[in-house]
Amino acid sequence: MDVQMWTYTIVGATFLLYIAIAIWAKAGSTKEFYVAGAGVPPIVNGMATAADWMSAASFISMAGLISFMGYDGSVYLMGWTGGYVLLALLLAPYLRKFGKFTVPDFVGDRYYSNAARTVAVISAIFVSFTYVAGQMRGVGVVFSRFLEVDINTGILFGMGIVFFYAVLGGMKGITYTQVAQYWVLIFAYMVPAIFLSIMIAGTPIPQFGMGATGADGVYLLDKLDNLHAELGFAAYTSGSKPMIDVFAITLALMVGTAGLPHVIVRFFTVPKVRDARVSAGWALIFIALLYTTAPAVATFARLNLIDTVSNNSYTDMPEWFKKWEKTGLLAWMDKNNDGKIQYTGKNAGGGDPFEGKKPEFTKEKGEYGQLLMSNKPTDNSNELFIDKDIMVLANPEIGKLPNWVIALVAAGGLAAALSTAAGLLLVISTSIAHDLVKKQFNPNISEKSELLYARIAVAVAILIAGYFGINPPGFVAEVVAFAFGLAAASFFPVIILGIFSKRMNKEGAISGMLAGLVFTAAYIVYFKFISPDTNKPEFWLLGISPEGIGTVGMLINVAVSMVVSRITPAPPEEIQELVDSLRYPKGAGEASAH
């Protein structure tokens, strides 16, 4: 069978599986719809959390990013895993004991304030929408690249699938679909990684292969460092970002992870407090499998790439090179007319190969058959343009792996994007049906109509997300920094302080959240939208980039809430008792109904 047939078969089979699970797990009550009836076993919840968490970005982009950033890419590896330690130790067990459905529920009840609840709802909806638009786009990209359908058709198809199982099954349907999606995505990630590891490092375990020697007996990472020095790139294993920025970005990502509503809500679905703790551990094991493989894939891919292209003739390039050239993710401009590809970095007179962010092909071909571009050449020696996303998607082709592996990668990318999208859509619908309609406007609403509102809200959210997928606001990548920064600067401190400080009151929480949000949002908006030209280390506050500024926002939040809470009245007696009751597990079962 050819790649196309394999892709249709494998993607089709996984979709049928997701739909079958949705029908089996249909939700009958709001409790089932919002938190899967709080009856999900911890390992299952850990697996669902892992699929929920690992998005199109983790699956498709992360290894490529690390491949180009080397050591600096560690911010994503540590940042997107370390947050689970914070979740397991500081958040999950207490929120499970609290026993309601949503993060705004906790904020509203703990701070006895509808204003606080409203700030939390708005942040939750904003953070989730930011994220979901990117997932829909990921679905469209995978569809168009592997099934060669129009990107919009792909998005519509993806919307249909998510619509079906999210509207029907709610959290219950999503949870069990995510378990299936975890297996699909991890299998799709590991198979090519293992093949590559055997080919390049002679061991089937990529985590070891990365530190092993190649066929010539030289350690792969040493070889890579030498190649980088030769070609003028920063050393692969030491990186070039300032330490304070690496520190701040890592912390903002960790704290942001622990503050993301779609991650937190997964810990409301387990039966017991101790399940919430261990469930975070399982989640991290399942995530770590991919996250410790990604840097190995990055290393292999980088070596392969340099080996294949550097100073070799364009006419000798393998088929995948020309195939990806057609997609515009790869381009070669023969600036010195020698027919060979020069790939060089800043330290050896290299840099961007041409002006503009991506190649603009003229539809004409050069003398070696390369696609010509209308971009203005730059005056440095580098001739190669590569989009980082290629690294994972083209790996099976670079490694000459069988057709079914290529099809599997397509199914894996879709599983990663769909599982994350579904989790986010559920947060949006819960925020609207439960936190807004029921808690703010109509407390006497019946369970049946609340459920109806929740389903309508999912449907509307899917339509809006699909719209942004088809008409992406040019700044999807930019706003990701927003999602993490805002979660770090708002939810995380407000929840932690609500558990660990009995003296924290509503005045402190609201002023802290607002201060953190406003500072972080203003900093990001300034450098990303108002004055992107000054988005450079010399203009940043303390040398911290917009990606890492959530760390400072969080500290501001904590400082402001501590000070304000000490000069305003202590919270009422019953709130202090509520905090006491959060601090030990006994009695968690009864609390879950509301």
Add this chain to the structure above:
Amino acid sequence: MEKAKLQEYWKINLGYLIGLLVAWFVVSYGFGIMLAEPLNAIKLGGFKLGFWFAQQGSIYIFVVLIFVYVALMNSLDRKFDVHED
């Protein structure tokens, strides 16, 4: 549950948290970032040690930390009779 006992339980919990979070900080921000450069002088097979902590080691240790906390708290819950069912 009586206040004094709850306070003692909470204090022990905070002690565990501080210990584990110090380890969490040291392996990632310490070994993986601030001390990465000096640690890179030591080699672990083909890995420079600081680089290994940043891209592999810290993640393994994160997993271990969570399971250590789970074990500590499960036995603490029993000792103070605040475990579920």
